[in-house]
Amino acid sequence: MSADYDRLFHSPDAVRTADEEIEHDTPPAGRDTASPHVAAPRSDATPPPMPIVQPRTQAAAAPPPRQSEITSQIPATQTTGPQHVPNNGMMRAPQTSAPQGARHEQQRPAPAPGPRHAPAPAPSQHFADPAADWRPAPQPAPTSAASMGNHRAIDALSHVGVRSAVKMPSQRGWRHWIYLMTRINLGLSPNEMYEMDLHARIRRNARDSYQIGVFGLKGGVGKTAVTVALGSALSKVRGDRILAIDADPDGGNLADRAGRQSAATISDLLSDKELHRYNDIRAYTSMNGSNLEVLSSEEYSAARREFNDEDWQGATDIVSRYYNLVLADCGAGLFQPAARSVLSTVSGLVIVASASIDGARQAAITMDWLRQNGYQDLLGRSCVVINHVVPGKPNIDVDDLVQQFERHVAPGRVIVLPFDKHIAAGTEIQLDLLGKTFERRIVELAAALSDDFDRLERR
Incomplete structure (x- = not known):
């Protein structure tokens, strides 16, 4: 035992004093310094009873650092800088990414960086239960664009009421x-x-090309005058392109009542195959003072045939791309091909009757015919016009007649037109020359028809 003691602790290579370490901070030339794992314990005045020293090995043969704990002998008192770490014999020091239990050993190479420690909990985290592990405090959900929706802030301002100062x-x-x-x-x-x-x-927006037909089973009730006045009022108030087409197969005079400016007719329009823009259509129409355009039919005496369903379909297929509203001045019959074609495309209807018992019967027959022939939905978008075509008091109670017609159409869609001298003259109709009452009633008729512009069900 004494021989082993002398061999281990009195060997000049194994024992180094504290003074020798201070004097030899830089290893001398020729000394083997490639063994970072050799432990060189410091010797005090009285060596420990049974120190265990790890044998010196070469750096090439040094095994990789183990993750398990290593037990090493540390002297009773170590001085590493300003701190004094007491030790009572054996101390277990776990090997971590930054070893702290082997400060008495020589300088070792820095180990490979290990996984980072978890960051410290945020100040808002706290212990939910003192007897349990700490848990993060519930955080409010972050406000994002997805949670707020896709509504723009500028859109909400449209609902804010603004009081005008003037x-x-x-x-x-x-x-x-x-x-x-x-x-x-x-x-x-x-x-x-x-x-x-x-x-x-x-001024409601009319989707596509909204078409309105003006019908009346009896001649002389003022269908053409109502068409011109209605189209002029719509064009003056709306300010967009509105066209009235003469769809009367019996020789209508729509162009004469609106102010004929062009001798072109529907036949000329249909025969032109180079219609690519609005100005090409405008060459075949006439325009009055309210910017209402009119497309006239052929002269009855010079026409080779009557206006039929093919003429209406061909004309509307062309003009519907350039005009927002299209009005049709129809004839007196409902069984004619042209009338059937108009009924199949229009979205609104005006039934004109004179302020007489005979005219009231004709209007009632028209409404019954529409209901019995599959045009019930069109009848729901119809207006009835009771027109005073002659001066004086009629032989029928007009107020009672209005109540009877309102049982079949919506309230406010039965319009009574007073007698107007400008209309009775038979000349070109000018909106500014109409009587104030007549003009107001025409505007009410236009507003009633405009209520259906944005309805989903059409035709």
Whole structure:
């Protein structure tokens, strides 16, 4: 035992004093320093009873560091810098990515970087239960564009009411005169506000090319005059392209009542195969003062045949690409091919009757025929016009007649037109020359028909 003790602790290679380490921080030349795993324990005045020293090995033969714990002998007191670590014999030091239990050994190469430690919990994390492991506190869900939806902020402003600081002054009546003389603005009258509401209804967007037919079983009830006045009112208020087509096979006079400007007819339009733009169509139409365009039929005396269903289909296939609204001035019969073709394409209907018992019967027959021949849906989008074609009081109670017709159509769709001298003259119809009551009723008719512009069911 003594021989082993002397051999281990008195060998000049195995024992180095603390003073020799300080003096020899830099190893001398020729000394083998390639053995980083050789442990060189420091010797104190009194060596430990039974130290265990690991044998020196070459660096090439050094095994890779093990993840298990290594037991090493450390002297009773070690001095590493300013700290003193007491030890009572054997201490188990686990090998980690940054070893802390072998500070007494020589400088070793830095080991390969291991996995990073988990970051410290955020300050908002806390222990949910003192007796259990800590758990992260529930965090509010982050607000993202997906959770907020795809609604734009600018779209929400359209629903915010804005109060105008300036009132619109009245344009007629005593309110208008007070404003001119005193500059006191009393605002619009109820009549003007009602008119603005009618214009707003007329300006509704019409999808595709909306077609309206004007029918009447009895001649002389004013179908052509109603067509021209209605088209002129729609064109004046809306400001877009509106066309009226003479679809009367018995020689209609639509172009004469609207103001003929071109001698071209529907036959000329259908024979032209180079129609590629609106100006090509415009060469065959006439336009009145309200920008209503009219496409006339052939002169009855010079026509080779009557206006038929093929003419209507061919004309509407061409003009529907360039006009938002198309009106059809139809004949007196419903069994004619042209009338059947018009009924198959129009989305709105105007039934014109005179303010007489005979005219009322003809209008009632028209409504019954539509219901019995599969046009019930079209009848729901129809308006009835009771037209005073002669002056004086009629031989029928008009108010009672309106109530009877409102049982078959929606309320507000029975329009009574008073007698108008400008219409009775038989000349070109100008919207500005119509009576105020007649013009207001025509605007109400246009507003009632415009209520169906945005309806899904059509035809």
